[in-house]
Amino acid sequence: MTCEEAEPLLSACLDCELDLIHTLKVEKHLTGCDACAGKYRKLEWLRSEIAAVDLDWSAETDLRAMRKKIVRRPTVWRSRPYLTALATAAAMLLAVVFVRSRLPGADDYLDRQVVDNHVRSLLVEHLVDVPSSDRHTVKPWFQGKLDFSPNVPDLSKEGFVLIGGRLDVMAGRQAAAIIYKRQNHVINLWISSGAGQDRAPELRDLNGFHLLRWQSRGVSYWAVSDLNAAELGVFGEMIRSR
Amino acid sequence: MLWPHLRGVYNLARWLVGNAEDAEDVVQESFVKAYQYADQFRGSDPRSWLYAIVRNTSLNFIQRRRPKHEVEWNEDLPEPADRTPGAEADLIQVTRRDQIRSAIVRLPGEFREALVLREIEGMAYKEIAAVLNVPLGTVMSRLSRARSLLIRELAPEKGGSR
Numbered sequence: 001m002t003c004e005e006a007e008p009l010l011s012a013c014l015d016c017e018l019d020l021i022h023t024l025k026v027e028k029h030l031t032g033c034d035a036c037a038g039k040y041r042k043l044e045w046l047r048s049e050i051a052a053v054d055l056d057w058s059a060e061t062d063l064r065a066m067r068k069k070i071v072r073r074p075t076v077w078r079s080r081p082y083l084t085a086l087a088t089a090a091a092m093l094l095a096v097v098f099v100r101s102r103l104p105g106a107d108d109y110l111d112r113q114v115v116d117n118h119v120r121s122l123l124v125e126h127l128v129d130v131p132s133s134d135r136h137t138v139k140p141w142f143q144g145k146l147d148f149s150p151n152v153p154d155l156s157k158e159g160f161v162l163i164g165g166r167l168d169v170m171a172g173r174q175a176a177a178i179i180y181k182r183q184n185h186v187i188n189l190w191i192s193s194g195a196g197q198d199r200a201p202e203l204r205d206l207n208g209f210h211l212l213r214w215q216s217r218g219v220s221y222w223a224v225s226d227l228n229a230a231e232l233g234v235f236g237e238m239i240r241s242r
Numbered sequence: 243m244l245w246p247h248l249r250g251v252y253n254l255a256r257w258l259v260g261n262a263e264d265a266e267d268v269v270q271e272s273f274v275k276a277y278q279y280a281d282q283f284r285g286s287d288p289r290s291w292l293y294a295i296v297r298n299t300s301l302n303f304i305q306r307r308r309p310k311h312e313v314e315w316n317e318d319l320p321e322p323a324d325r326t327p328g329a330e331a332d333l334i335q336v337t338r339r340d341q342i343r344s345a346i347v348r349l350p351g352e353f354r355e356a357l358v359l360r361e362i363e364g365m366a367y368k369e370i371a372a373v374l375n376v377p378l379g380t381v382m383s384r385l386s387r388a389r390s391l392l393i394r395e396l397a398p399e400k401g402g403s404r
Contacts, residue, residue, distance in 0.1 A: 011386040015360065017367045042393050049396060050361050053339035055346075057256040057265070058249045066266060067248060070273045086281055183362045184249065208246060208289075226246075228366045 001029040006036050014043045016230050044157070051159035056184050110171055111213070115206045117168065118188045118224040121177070127186065128164030128179055138165040142176050148193040148219065150176035153242035160187065160235055170222065180235070187225040187235060195220040201236055203229055212236045244276055244292050250363050251296040257358045258300035260347065268303050272296040290372035293363075297355060297373055345395040353388035360385055 006029045012018050013026045030037045121127050130141040139152040145167055154162065159182055166177040168190060175192035201214040210232045212223045221239065225232055251272065256265040272295045285291055346354060352374075359365045359373060370381045 008383065008386055011389050012367070012382045015367065015385070017382070042397065043389055046389055046393050046396065047361070049338075050342060053342055055253075055339065055343060055362055056249070057253050057262070060262050061252065061266060063248055063252065066252070066269065067245060070270050073270065073274055183364060184253070185364050227364050228369070230366060231364060 001025045003029075003033060003036055006030075006033070007039065010036065010040050010043055014040070014047065016234060047159045048157050051161055051182060052156065111204055111206060111211055114170070114190065114213070114222045115209050115211055115224055117170070117190075118186075118209060121166070121168075121179075121188055122186060127166065129166045131164040133162045133164075135162060138162065138178065141165055142167075146174055146176055146193075148191075150178060150191040151239070151242060152178055153239065155180065155235070155238055158234075158238060160238075170220070182225075182227055182231065182235075185225050185227040187223055187227060187232070189239065190220075190222045192220050193218060201233075201240075203233060205229070214240070216240065244273065244288065247289055247292055251292060253362065254293060254355070254358060255296050255300050257346065257354060257362075258297065258351070259303055264303060264307070268296060268299045272299045275299065285372075287369065287372060290365075290369045293359070293365075293369075293373040294375065342396065345392055348395070349388055349391055353384050353391065356381055356384040357388040357392070 006026055009018060009022060009026050013023060016023075018026065030040055130138055132138050132141075133156070135152045135154045139150065142150055142165060150165075152162070152165070156162065160180040161182070163179040163181050163186070166179065168175045168177040170190050170192045173192045173194055175190045178189045178191065180187040180189065195215040195218055197215065198217070199213075199215040201212055204211045204213075209224055209226050210229050212221075212232050212235075214221050214236065221236075223232060223236055223239070225235075227235075248269070252265060252269050255268040255272075256262065259265050259268055272292070276292055276295050283291055346357065349357065355374065356370060359370045360367075365373070367378055367381045371378050374381065
């Protein structure tokens with residue numbers, strides 16, 4: 001691969017959006033080409049710069065009030081027979097899906113609890129017990145509170161900013177919740193000891209959230225976020241490799 | 243359900259139209275449209291669909307207002323810091339944020355929207371392509387361009403420090 005071929009792909013490579021063959025070609029090119037490797041580092045740098053600041057505009061407005069205003073607009077709920085029929089059908093379908101989805105195994109039930117936990121952590125504004133972006137503050141904070149010591153890697157270079165930690169309960173056991181942020185997307189990572197066999201990572205889609213869970217060396221991990229699946233996958237990989 | 247996306251689409255509108263008041267109008271209009279046309283929605287991804295509505299409404303809005311609103315330009319500039327500037331680190335963070343914000347705002351519209359959807363809304367290329375109604379390759383090249391422009395703007399060493 002030449003520089004002319006590699007350069008337009010660098011940005012997509014950073015986003016994990018290239019297919020395997022192109023990714024390997026770009027990676028190979030980067031090991032041999034200082035100029036392109038430098039450009040790639042610049043892209044990584046830009047990502048971490050953007051991730052390090054809070055660019056959310058919604059602080060300047062009141063989203064709840066906005067939502068109320070929208071609901072009050074008559075057009076939204078203007079009676080339309082087919083809409084009503086559609087809504088009824090959708091509600092029935094949802095009810096069926098809900099009932100069915102509640103039935104199967106313990107995994108599924110736990111997954112839902114995990115996602116509920118994630119939503120709750122965002123709702124009650126009790127995201128962190130120990131707010132800190134310093135892993136050397138967060139990790140020791142758990143000492144004496146848990147029967148294991150959670151791994152808290154610094155991933156800020158990769159665009160995942162550490163927000164803090166929280167004590168939580170997962171599947172009836174005490175768990176460490178480590179919170180990271182990628183722009184406006186909060187990631188809750190729960191770590192709890194006492195898992196059985198190792199399990200490879202599994203990604204699930206629940207209520208618009210992505211859940212990634214795995215078990216390794218007697219420890220269970222759950223990562224939940226509304227971040228896209230690919231990036232949550234990358235996040236999980238980084239946690240596993242540190 | 244569309245409400246969970248309210249924050250995201252507000253942000254998109256805010257980046258595209260450039261001030262809070264207009265962004266709010268755009269979001270309200272978009273939600274009304276979304277509910278009105280919900281029965282015509284055939285796709286599988288309501289999120290991209292809603293973002294596409296907000297994006298189109300924003301573009302219409304910009305076109306409509308361009309001749310008359312120019313005067314009110316200074317109203318929302320500069321953005322006041324929304325936290326009390328306590329620690330110095332906070333201040334540095336806020337000014338860096340403003341630098342990054344204004345660099346993104348100065349991007350040409352088609353680069354800005356792609357970058358915001360990717361870097362701030364965390365969308366996959368496929369979703370961005372659906373929102374912008376362009377092929378994947380276009381998403382890829384616009385993002386690549388947007389990032390080179392931002393690096394040129396923000397990097398300390400090149401083109402004088404900012």
